[in-house]
Amino acid sequence: MNDTLEVALRLLAVFVIFLVLPLVIGQTEHKVMAHMQGRLGPMYAGGFHGWAQLVADGVKFAQKEDVVPANADRRVFQLAPAVALLPYLLVLVAIPIGPDNAVGEAIDAGIFFVLAVMGVGVLGSLMAGWASANKFSLLGGLRTAAQLLAYELPMLLTAASVAMAAGTVSLPGMLDAFEWWWVPWQIVGGVVFFVAGLAELQRPPFDAPVADSEIIFGAYTEYTGLRFALFLLAEYAGIVVLSGLTAVLFLGGWHGPFADELGWLWTLLKTLALAFVVIWLRATYPRLREDQLQKLAWTVLIPLALAQIALTGVVKVAIS
Template sequence: MGEVLDIVLRFVVILLVFLLLPLVVGQAEHKVMAHMQSRLGPMYAGGFHGWAQLIADGVKFAQKEDVIPAAADRRVFQLAPGVALVPYLLVLIVIPIGPGLVGVDLDLGLFYVLAVMGIGVLGSIMAGWASANKYSVLGGMRSAAQLMSYELPLVLAASSVAMAAGTLSLPGIVEAWQWWWLPWQAIGAVVFFLAGLAELRRPPFDMPIAESEIIMGPMTEYTGMRFALFMLAEYVGIVVLSFLTTVLFLGGWHGPLLPGVVWTFLKVFALAFVIIWFRVSFPRLREDQLQRLAWVGLVPLALVQLALTGVVKVLVG
């Protein structure tokens, strides 16, 4: 009985942590962008350093009317935000944040993560098709094309780490990690991180949204809490990508002096800051540039990383 309670308590703690992290990342994005681009608004809401900006955004979304277009496919339109969000939440339960601190330790954890993450993009495709709006449909088509292009380098880069560690278990990969992996897995780390950003449709890979061209892409017809769920899915996706990059390429909880959990979160927040920094610093890619980067740039690099990993495994044993 005590063992069962321990498992339940650990699961609840991890779930609460993962539910809070996307909100922290969302608040951090407001502040980082406000400083980098001299945006005054997010620095004043609530008084001291704009602490209430996230609360104000939540109240704003809650007050807006939930509108469904007359020509929309109502059921698919209503389901799309949940389809975009839930897969990322399911991924979080298998990601380790410290030694023994994981919701569910699956032997095929990496396979599960890569399979489930691809489902989240279907939410954008469903939203675009069901909205009965030409801009939404175009955004959904771009989401589908982007998923097809960037899923391959993402999987290839992750496969390189699994080959090096000799396991598909995420805690097992962290335990097998060695500091000298950093230089010879660096190519895979860059490919995985950029492909993950593209699957999240984060700038500069936000062509499916491209508000200056197609308004908000698949989310054009969404209002109120349904729109907020799409925004929450984006921030949960940032957390998932940061954790996976940390676990696969940066050694997870490995680090000197500080507790393992602290090292995990330090690495995750550093990567989340880089994602926000990318949004502020780089212009949006054109659709042809986005596709060329995947097929001409990232896929060959991922294959080079796989070949390098095979050579090192043969030489080192």
């Protein structure tokens, strides 16, 4: 009985985080991007500086008609948003938040689980692109596929580098083995992981799959109402997951002053700082062309990731 209660509590906590943090990041994006462009952003919803803007957006989306195109593959079309969103919830379960087993569910092969499930999230976009019976959606889906192929590899390689350094593939285990000098040691890998993750989330400057000036909204062109909102939520949940993972793998997660009591706060702070960087990059850089996107992955990120693995191996051997 006690175990059941504990599991339920942990899952509830993860679910609350999953519902709250993406909205916080979305609102931050509204405001930060606005100020970076010399604007104010939302000011009315909720009274104080438009804090409830995303709640209002959610209400609006819920009121809209849920349209399925006549020629669409109905089942797949309707299932796609769930496939896009749920993997991020599952990944969140495996991310350790503080010391002493403060994690939704400690998984022994945590890093494998996390990377594999994150890859499933992209499948939602592919399903949406294929099932919409729309040329723009199909183009967006194909671009997503190409991007997934190119950027999954450097992500995997850099994650492998951290796993090598820690000598374990369990996420809490990695954090237990963490030393502060891992940050400079793994910094290249960290940057590669973060950039590749951005590309996998199709965030600007890697948003060619949803490039609105070229292919309307890519795979999400035909979506309306709540299903469209779910895709958007998946994007922000993806930011949470990517920032959290980068913080855990490369920035030491809960490590910091007073880690025993305030470990969760350090994880949260690092995650939010990285989320800010995600927003910052969006406000700063223009979209990469499709060929530039591929070139960056294959000629820059993968060689860098391989070099990081070599460095990790050399240092690891030198230490032991």
